[in-house]
Amino acid sequence: MTALRDRYRRRAPGEPRAIGYLYVLPALALYGVFLLYPFGQSVWLSLLHWDGLTRATWAGFGNYADLFTDPSLRAPFVHALVLLLFYAALPVAIGLLLAAVMSRIRVKGMTFFRTVLFLPQVLAMVVVGVAWRSILAPDGLLNDTLKAVGLGSLTRAWLGDYDWALPAVGAVGTWVETGLCMVLFLAGTQRIPRELYEAARIDGAGAIREFFSVTLPGLRAETAVALTLTIVAGLRNFDLIYITTSGGPGNSTSVPAYEVYHRAFETNQVGSAAAVGVALTVLIFALTVTVSRLVEGRRS
Amino acid sequence: MVPRTGTRRVRRSMLPVTLVASLTLLATGCVPGTDGSQAGGAAGAGSTAVPDPARAGNVTLTVWDQETRGGTNGEIEQLNKEFEKKYPNVRIKRVSRSFSDLKTTLKLAISGNNPPDVVQANQGYPDMVSFVQAGLLAPLDTYAGIYDWNTRYPTTLLNLNRVSTDGHHFGTGRLYGISQTGEFVGIYYNKDVLAKAGVQPPKTWADFTTSLGTLKQRGELPIQFGNLDKYPAIHTFGVLQDQLGGAQARDTVLGRGQGFDNAYTKDAAATLSDWVKKGYLPKGANGLGYDDAAKKFTGGDGAYLITGTWLQADLKKPMGGKLGLIPPPPAKTDATPMTTGGQGLAWSITSRSHHPEVAAAYLDFITNPHASDVMTEHGVLPALLDRAAAKIDPESSEGQMIAGWRRLTAGDGLVPYLDYATPSFYDTTSKALQDLIAGNSDPEEFAASLQKDYGGFMKKQRDNSAGSK
Numbered sequence A: 001m002t003a004l005r006d007r008y009r010r011r012a013p014g015e016p017r018a019i020g021y022l023y024v025l026p027a028l029a030l031y032g033v034f035l036l037y038p039f040g041q042s043v044w045l046s047l048l049h050w051d052g053l054t055r056a057t058w059a060g061f062g063n064y065a066d067l068f069t070d071p072s073l074r075a076p077f078v079h080a081l082v083l084l085l086f087y088a089a090l091p092v093a094i095g096l097l098l099a100a101v102m103s104r105i106r107v108k109g110m111t112f113f114r115t116v117l118f119l120p121q122v123l124a125m126v127v128v129g130v131a132w133r134s135i136l137a138p139d140g141l142l143n144d145t146l147k148a149v150g151l152g153s154l155t156r157a158w159l160g161d162y163d164w165a166l167p168a169v170g171a172v173g174t175w176v177e178t179g180l181c182m183v184l185f186l187a188g189t190q191r192i193p194r195e196l197y198e199a200a201r202i203d204g205a206g207a208i209r210e211f212f213s214v215t216l217p218g219l220r221a222e223t224a225v226a227l228t229l230t231i232v233a234g235l236r237n238f239d240l241i242y243i244t245t246s247g248g249p250g251n252s253t254s255v256p257a258y259e260v261y262h263r264a265f266e267t268n269q270v271g272s273a274a275a276v277g278v279a280l281t282v283l284i285f286a287l288t289v290t291v292s293r294l295v296e297g298r299r300s
Numbered sequence B: 001m002v003p004r005t006g007t008r009r010v011r012r013s014m015l016p017v018t019l020v021a022s023l024t025l026l027a028t029g030c031v032p033g034t035d036g037s038q039a040g041g042a043a044g045a046g047s048t049a050v051p052d053p054a055r056a057g058n059v060t061l062t063v064w065d066q067e068t069r070g071g072t073n074g075e076i077e078q079l080n081k082e083f084e085k086k087y088p089n090v091r092i093k094r095v096s097r098s099f100s101d102l103k104t105t106l107k108l109a110i111s112g113n114n115p116p117d118v119v120q121a122n123q124g125y126p127d128m129v130s131f132v133q134a135g136l137l138a139p140l141d142t143y144a145g146i147y148d149w150n151t152r153y154p155t156t157l158l159n160l161n162r163v164s165t166d167g168h169h170f171g172t173g174r175l176y177g178i179s180q181t182g183e184f185v186g187i188y189y190n191k192d193v194l195a196k197a198g199v200q201p202p203k204t205w206a207d208f209t210t211s212l213g214t215l216k217q218r219g220e221l222p223i224q225f226g227n228l229d230k231y232p233a234i235h236t237f238g239v240l241q242d243q244l245g246g247a248q249a250r251d252t253v254l255g256r257g258q259g260f261d262n263a264y265t266k267d268a269a270a271t272l273s274d275w276v277k278k279g280y281l282p283k284g285a286n287g288l289g290y291d292d293a294a295k296k297f298t299g300g301d302g303a304y305l306i307t308g309t310w311l312q313a314d315l316k317k318p319m320g321g322k323l324g325l326i327p328p329p330p331a332k333t334d335a336t337p338m339t340t341g342g343q344g345l346a347w348s349i350t351s352r353s354h355h356p357e358v359a360a361a362y363l364d365f366i367t368n369p370h371a372s373d374v375m376t377e378h379g380v381l382p383a384l385l386d387r388a389a390a391k392i393d394p395e396s397s398e399g400q401m402i403a404g405w406r407r408l409t410a411g412d413g414l415v416p417y418l419d420y421a422t423p424s425f426y427d428t429t430s431k432a433l434q435d436l437i438a439g440n441s442d443p444e445e446f447a448a449s450l451q452k453d454y455g456g457f458m459k460k461q462r463d464n465s466a467g468s469k
Helices: A002-010 A019-046 A064-068 A073-103 A110-122 A124-134 A141-148 A165-191 A195-201 A207-218 A220-235 A239-243 A258-265 A270-294 B002-026 B071-084 B099-111 B127-132 B141-148 B155-161 B191-198 B205-217 B232-253 B263-278 B290-298 B309-322 B354-366 B371-377 B397-410 B425-438 B443-469
Strands: B059-065 B091-094 B118-121 B182-190 B306-307 B321-328 B339-344 B346-349
Touching: A002 A124, A019 A270, A064 A073, A064 A270, A064 B354, A073 A165, A073 A207, A073 A220, A073 A258, A073 A270, A110 A165, A124 A141, A124 A165, A124 A239, A124 B339, A165 A207, A165 A220, A165 A239, A165 B321, A195 A207, A195 B191, A207 A220, A220 B443, A239 A258, A258 A270, A258 B099, B059 B354, B071 B091, B071 B354, B071 B371, B099 B118, B099 B127, B118 B127, B118 B354, B127 B346, B141 B354, B182 B191, B182 B232, B182 B309, B182 B397, B191 B309, B205 B263, B232 B263, B232 B339, B232 B425, B290 B306, B290 B309, B306 B309, B309 B321, B309 B397, B321 B397, B346 B354, B425 B443
Parallel strands: B059 B091, B059 B118
Antiparallel strands: B118 B346, B182 B306, B182 B321, B182 B339
């Protein structure tokens, strides 16, 4: 206690003072009422068996144990991790590549391409879902194009195919997220001092060496931001699945966020839905902390 | 920066506190939900005279429905206006949401402190049965007596809106709602495509199955079908199963049958997978949307479309006179056809409604013979046909729909939706059917996965009944 009081007594500039809490109070109150309190409620519900109407019964950690033992609950998390490849890994890789290329060569009409690539970010996910649902339909644009170039043997009902539905939905995620990553990285490369590139070239570095020695380290902070945003987007993916496949065929594209909705509203398993939601929150939290530690290099 | 070990220690010492706190919460009854003790509160108990809403004073009747589509929306709007005109002291506050929006909000609305007076509840375990278990709906048996609903409706239809007194079984017990509209899964056909292939509209099941081969040979797609949305296959499979064992399937859905481990279920599944293999259904059907398939059918791609009469208006508009409809034809021309079907969502009265008698009068008003005629005029199939139905041209697809409904209700040919069978049956069946259509499972495995869900639930039901005795 005394130690705490001492800390506040010093009042050196930049030192924490109790009055600081007053300034964050309005935001904290909003955050508490609309986020922390509902989250606490979800945690509470996840410990119950509840159909949403009749009296709930105590479940303890039963709903959480189901996440590991019930294959229909395990699958969505596996699918979500596979989707991260498409939602986070690929967009960041492609974004870095594009940024690296564009830092070396000047492209005419850059603003135009940037806008076009960023456009998917601006669209509502529902619009994206409807558009891609028709592109991926059995006689949609993709299959028509494949047939036109003589690859008719590759055509399939993409969203209805047990092996291809998940990658197909993932590819939509890549399409959406790549623009965001690229714009972030382009902004980042403009911040890297020209001298570094010049020095690297004088030292005889080729394009690849330059990328790994100058561009990539220079974009560390942007990479962390891009990874955080895309991982969160990938894991809470609901609208796209809801519009395109409803988790099908079978349950080959079910994801946690869809499972929350499905259990809470359609099959009256509110406790289980809350447990999935809480587990998803923990997973997102763990992954974003990992990213900020490993990639961004933050220590606390 | 706080040392990390410190935080961890704090957390650990907090743990028992949190546990105690949550246990106290549990003990003090902070558990959500009700125990159903309000059940039957407002059932208008005891009264036997026809209630007169005119004497109820100024009443606002809040009604939640999901009739947002063209025909049904218009019909409800007109009937609401007429009801308000008949009883100027009653004002109807209508809240109309699409089916899926209603599903996500209705539970919260009727368990809140100010529930609507009248709601549309979906039949089956997830909605109507759980509402009854929670005591949120008022039993309507008294009103059914007063207004003669028992004689107005065929028993099969009325039973679908019943829930047992212990709140565990569906299809038997007290009446918790009445329905306005009828619906059945039929075979829509494109007259032009059939004529081009030299095929007559089928009169028997054999006619129908032979025509599939003929159509295929002549280069037409026999049956248009899209199953990306998962549920359409339930209707297609229902038609096949009802052809082989309709009456047994009905008993199974209502919880008193032998289940799904039987020959007619496996044979129906074998037929479906045979249709896929022979190309009678489009390739990649699991990847084609329901609406997209319907659109293709209206554009002349596909001779038949097996779906419900809820699509009547949407198909009629682009196709006009080219559209035909028959119930799935029986084995012999004069036999009763059997098919999946039933009625629209039930209109129910909430148990905490302040005006149950006005609500009952409203329910009677929107289902009486006059309402039937209003529905017919709006192109909607009423559960009970009346005078206006006779004026419809019998050669038109609406006329065929009305004639089909007459045959099905007169001969007891309706089998309830398979997904009523257990709370999780929609998921189980739709997944099993997608597996079957994709060729990932055979009829044996298909029947086994259905039976596993059904058998498990029936066991739970028996344990429940044993426990409540």
